[in-house]
Amino acid sequence: MSKRIPVGVSNRHIHLSVQHLIALFGEGFQLTQLKPLSQPGQFAANETVTIKGPKSEICNIRILGPVRGNTQVEISKTDTYVLGVHAPVRMSGDIVGTPGLTIIGPKGEIMIDQGVIIAKRHVHFSPEEALEYGVVDKQKVKIKSLGERSLIFDEVIARVHPTYALDCHIDTDEANAAGITSGDQVELIAD
Amino acid sequence: MSKRIPVGVSNRHIHLSVQHLIALFGEGFQLTQLKPLSQPGQFAANETVTIKGPKSEICNIRILGPVRGNTQVEISKTDTYVLGVHAPVRMSGDIVGTPGLTIIGPKGEIMIDQGVIIAKRHVHFSPEEALEYGVVDKQKVKIKSLGERSLIFDEVIARVHPTYALDCHIDTDEANAAGITSGDQVELIAD
Numbered sequence: 122m123s124k125r126i127p128v129g130v131s132n133r134h135i136h137l138s139v140q141h142l143i144a145l146f147g148e149g150f151q152l153t154q155l156k157p158l159s160q161p162g163q164f165a166a167n168e169t170v171t172i173k174g175p176k177s178e179i180c181n182i183r184i185l186g187p188v189r190g191n192t193q194v195e196i197s198k199t200d201t202y203v204l205g206v207h208a209p210v211r212m213s214g215d216i217v218g219t220p221g222l223t224i225i226g227p228k229g230e231i232m233i234d235q236g237v238i239i240a241k242r243h244v245h246f247s248p249e250e251a252l253e254y255g256v257v258d259k260q261k262v263k264i265k266s267l268g269e270r271s272l273i274f275d276e277v278i279a280r281v282h283p284t285y286a287l288d289c290h291i292d293t294d295e296a297n298a299a300g301i302t303s304g305d306q307v308e309l310i311a312d
Numbered sequence: 313m314s315k316r317i318p319v320g321v322s323n324r325h326i327h328l329s330v331q332h333l334i335a336l337f338g339e340g341f342q343l344t345q346l347k348p349l350s351q352p353g354q355f356a357a358n359e360t361v362t363i364k365g366p367k368s369e370i371c372n373i374r375i376l377g378p379v380r381g382n383t384q385v386e387i388s389k390t391d392t393y394v395l396g397v398h399a400p401v402r403m404s405g406d407i408v409g410t411p412g413l414t415i416i417g418p419k420g421e422i423m424i425d426q427g428v429i430i431a432k433r434h435v436h437f438s439p440e441e442a443l444e445y446g447v448v449d450k451q452k453v454k455i456k457s458l459g460e461r462s463l464i465f466d467e468v469i470a471r472v473h474p475t476y477a478l479d480c481h482i483d484t485d486e487a488n489a490a491g492i493t494s495g496d497q498v499e500l501i502a503d
Contacts, residue, residue, distance in 0.1 A: 198488035199390055210460050210491065241460070265466075269401050269432070272489075273464035275456075297389035298463075298489035300401065
């Protein structure tokens with residue numbers, strides 16, 4: 122039986138801590154929702170910032186809400202060359218030893234000393250979906266995209282949690298290499 | 313037995329016809345060699361041009377020599393969004409029905425009405441190498457990259473010709489998605 126999963130392509134974005142949100146947007150500022158994301162409770166905010174590395178800067182970096190414990194910047198490998206920041210491939214939250222950069226908002230500018238990552242490809246599952254697809258949390262799985270740039274993604278991490286909904290998250294480099302876009306379907310393949 | 317193949321990552325580049333070379337650089341102009349490429353007789357030139365689409369332009373597009381029968385621009389999917397040019401995935405030379413764009417050189421500017429492609433991933437083999445690796449010209453093969461962004465590239469075209477040398481050509485999106493770079497090795501895998 123084919124095990125299909127919808128794709129969500131993550132463009133470069135940022136998660137902010139409440140302290141950093143205040144430093145960039147001012148005391149008492151609240152993010153406002155542009156649109157909900159596939160994961161329940163998560164949203165793309167109307168607000169954006171500029172990020173600046175040793176080589177150049179990139180504007181209009183979308184903030185994803187709500188605020189988090191730690192600020193985290195997720196960029197593509199292509200972006201790392203533009204910025205001059207050598208970010209490693211990491212799972213979200215695993216930021217120890219990663220590089221920092223400068224973040225510029227309308228009310229202030231901060232320098233973070235860590236938190237810049239290339240997100241490791243992963244699939245979100247609710248516990249019920251994990252059961253149906255036969256995977257457990259943190260399991261490495263393979264997914265396959267179809268078409269003229271068909272790819273089999275190895276080293277995809279299954280993430281299982283009651284707050285998750287079925288979605289395969291890859292970044293823009295991965296989506297472009299596979300010739301797929303948000304809303305396309307990929308297939309979970311057994312080893 | 314493992315069948316390893318070196319990787320050559322193709323950054324955006326352009327091949328020019330002699331007429332277009334003259335239009336951009338002036339009568340009697342000859343390309344000068346910056347460095348040889350993996351394929352015998354092919355070279356990266358010192359000369360570059362700017363390419364311009366409806367949305368924006370990209371400077372410093374490397375010219376690859378020698379001149380060819382038809383001008384061809386090879387860009388990544390990422391570049392297509394920057395330029396606003398909807399290039400299809402094609403094998404080199406297969407440019408009928410592809411979009412054009414504006415090319416700007418030091419002595420002139422031209423508009424081509426076709427020739428912009430995203431290069432389809434392929435592997436060059438000499439006839440001896442094809443025999444050793446068990447492939448024939450135009451065969452679809454799979455190649456696998458290793459590491460934390462391991463990918464299996466499906467839909468890879470084998471190209472066999474006496475003027476070719478063993479090299480797997482992918483573009484920057486594909487290299488970034490796989491976390492590999494020129495000179496890394498990939499593996500040919502049997503179906």
